[in-house]
Amino acid sequence: MxxxxxxxxxxxxxxxTLFNRLVGKKLALVDDQPGVTRDLREGDARLFDLRFTVIDTAGLEEITDDSLQGRMRRLTERAVEMADICLFLIDGRVxxxxSDETFADILRKKNARVILGVNKAEGRAGESGALEAYSLGLGEPVRLSAEHGEGMDDLYHMLRPLGDEFAEREAETLPLTDLDIPEDSEEEDDxxxxxxxxxKPLQIAVIGRPNAGKSTLVNRILGQDRMLTGPEAGITRDAISVRADWMGTPVRIWDTAGMRKKARVTDKLEKLSVADGLRAVRFAxxxxxxxxxxxxxxxxxxRIADFAETEGRAVVVAVNKWDLESERQExxxxxxxxxxxxxxxxxxxxxxxxxxxxxxxxxxxHDAILRAHATWNRRVPTARLNSWLSAMTEAHPPPAPGGHRIKLRYITQxxxxxxxxxxxxxxxxxxxxxYKRYLVNGLRDHFDMPGTPIRxxxxxxxxQNPFKERKFHTPSRLRKHTGKQVKK
Structure with missing residues (x-):
């Protein structure tokens, strides 16, 4: 790996900003206000010919209690333990x-392999910060500008030795959707x-309103406190994807930000979070x-469920916090x-x-997700489909607008x-x-395709009129075909 x-x-x-620069996409939310990132976000990074996994973490705070900032700090410390190497960033202009000195001590105590990066070091404004960075005792600092892409070659030379130690990792890709199959195919499901x-792990997105328990559910699936959770609504801001083995099934699962009604979403940061969650649906x-x-x-x-169906994804509805319900049957x-x-x-x-x-x-x-995924991939032979169509039109004939009945002649997947x-x-x-809904419901019932979008x-x-595409430009040519005199 x-x-x-x-x-x-x-x-x-x-x-x-540096995370987005390394992955080549605007995956992590970026804003001028501090504390935007709260969870750990993983991405597949590319730096020249290097391929590696990069983790964006919450800003380190000098807080150790059970407050939101304290939990964010513990999550970041866990990322340090998970990573092969840490890039410790300081602000070159500040x-x-x-706080930088405190966290440098923490990294030394954890015996982490550390590269010291001085960000925002472009021009003369960052020179003094780069010189001060030597006082942290973490080796020679790398001057960077994540915003403008400066210093990436120096970072590459620092990371290059690690590229020789580890194998290349597969990049994250969108799932294959709307796959064409040959018409008149008689093949069953492959x-x-x-x-x-x-x-190719099963790609799952967990979406819902704020404080529905999405991060808690994802942590339960992963078997560890990987996502930041708590009683506060709206803790998750990024759409976070994590690979795992869930009950023997390889999965990549997305935890998304809670989605409120559009009229209530006024904060710029929340708008970015909701857009990130909708993007995660397209990856699932x-x-x-x-x-x-x-x-x-x-x-x-x-609205959330309808959006998932419109995007053509298999849908499973889960009702959380069932342990709080007393009258369960009702x-x-x-x-x-x-x-x-x-x-x-x-x-x-x-x-x-x-x-x-x-x-x-x-x-x-777990079983419901596997069933929904299997149904989403369902293939039905053409012969069975046409036998079904004949029975459906006989039981309920199509309408006859204007006195001429619509004829359904043939169906294929x-x-x-x-x-x-x-x-x-x-x-x-x-x-x-x-009548289209009648046919869709019939396909669901007869071929056991409950819940999945059907198009x-x-x-x-x-x-076809054999003369439809032919053009006759002169009256003499037209007389030849019709035998009639044409007025000029």
């Missing part, structure tokens, strides 16, 4: 502060083609919509009724009750991830949405 580099330092010294593996194959058992299926929950019946009534587009999707705090229901959630079907018919533009594409199949 590749080596791991953790970027640590005081708040607002430019750690997230110079060495007492499970080996989409089964999760170490190379299965989306877990996490609800709070005390206030389930609020308007924002419905509550479960109420949840199922609300689900069917408020989310008809996800009819049949798994509804699982869990407790991220106690671990209750995690096995059921054209896509997977999610399943997409092409129907060849007469006058496709006149087939009403209600139907209508294609016309009228008889």
């Amino acid at each position: 590749s080596f791991t580099l953790a970027i640590v330092g005081r708040p607002n010294v430019g750690k997230s 110079g060495v502060t007492p 499970e080996e083609a989409w089964r999760p593996s170490a190379v 194959e299965v989306v877990v919509v996490l609800l709070d058992v005390e206030i389930p299926f609020e308007t924002q929950d419905l 509550k479960l019946a109420e949840l199922k009724e609300m689900f069917e009534r408020l989310l008809p587009q996800l009819r049949g999707a798994p509804l699982v009750t869990v407790s991220g705090k106690t671990g209750r229901g995690m096995d059921r959630l 054209a896509k997977t991830r999610p399943p997409g079907f092409v129907i060849k018919c007469s006058r496709p533009e006149e087939l009403p949405e209600s 139907i594409f209508l294609r016309g199949q009228g008889e």
Whole structure:
């Protein structure tokens, strides 16, 4: 595996800016106010020919209690222990502060391999800070400007020896979606083609409103306190992805920021956090919509679930904090009724009750995610589809606008991830949405595809006029074909 580099330092010294520079994408949120980053964010970095994992950490604070800042500090210290090497950043324009000296001592006590970086050191303004950095006793400092990309070659020469010690690591990629399959295919599901593996883990995003318990649930899945949690709403700001082996299944799981109603999102930082969460949905194959058992299926929950379905991802609905519910049978019946009534587009999707705090229901959630992923990859042979279509049109014939009945002649599956079907018919533009929903529901029931998004594409199949594309430019040529005199 590749080596791991953790970027640590005081708040607002430019750690997230350097992180984005190394991964080549604006993955971490960046703002002028200090303390934006709270969780540990991993990314696949590229520096010339070096490939490695980089971790962006929360700013180190001189606080050791159980407050939010204290928990952030402990999380950062855990990142130091996880990493093969630490890049300790200081602000070249501010110079060495007492906090920098304290944290330099912490790194020495942990026997960490440390590279000292002086950020914001471009021009003369950073020269004095670079000279002061020698007093920390961490070796020769590297002058950097994460904002402008200066000093990257010097950082490369410091990291190059580690590149010889570790193998190259696979970069994060978007999942394959809307895969085309040959029409008239008679092949059944090829499970080996989409089964999760170490190379291609199952990609899961956990989304929901603030304080629904997303980070607690992810920590339970990982088996460690990897995500920062607490009673405060909105702790998570970045969409954080972590690889793990969950009950024997290789996964990459995203913990996202809570999504409030758009009208309530006024802070610039929160807007960035919500956009980051929506981006995580596009990286996922299965989306877990996490609800709070005390206030389930609020308007924002419905919008979040609908967004995941619109993006064509498999959806699992999980109701968290189930350990707090006393009347469980009555509550479960109420949840199922609300689900069917408020989310008809996800009819049949798994509804699982869990407790991220106690671990209750995690096995059921794991099984539901695997089932949803398998359904998302489902392939149905063309012969079975056309037998089904014949029975469906016989039981409920298509409408006859203007007295001419629409004829559905043929169906075949054209896509997977999610399943997409092409129907060849007469006058496709006149087939009403209600009949399309009838066909979608029939596909779900007959071919066991509950909850997954299903796409139907209508294609016309009228008889072609053999002279439609021919052009007759002169009356004499037209008379030759029609036998009639044409007025000039």
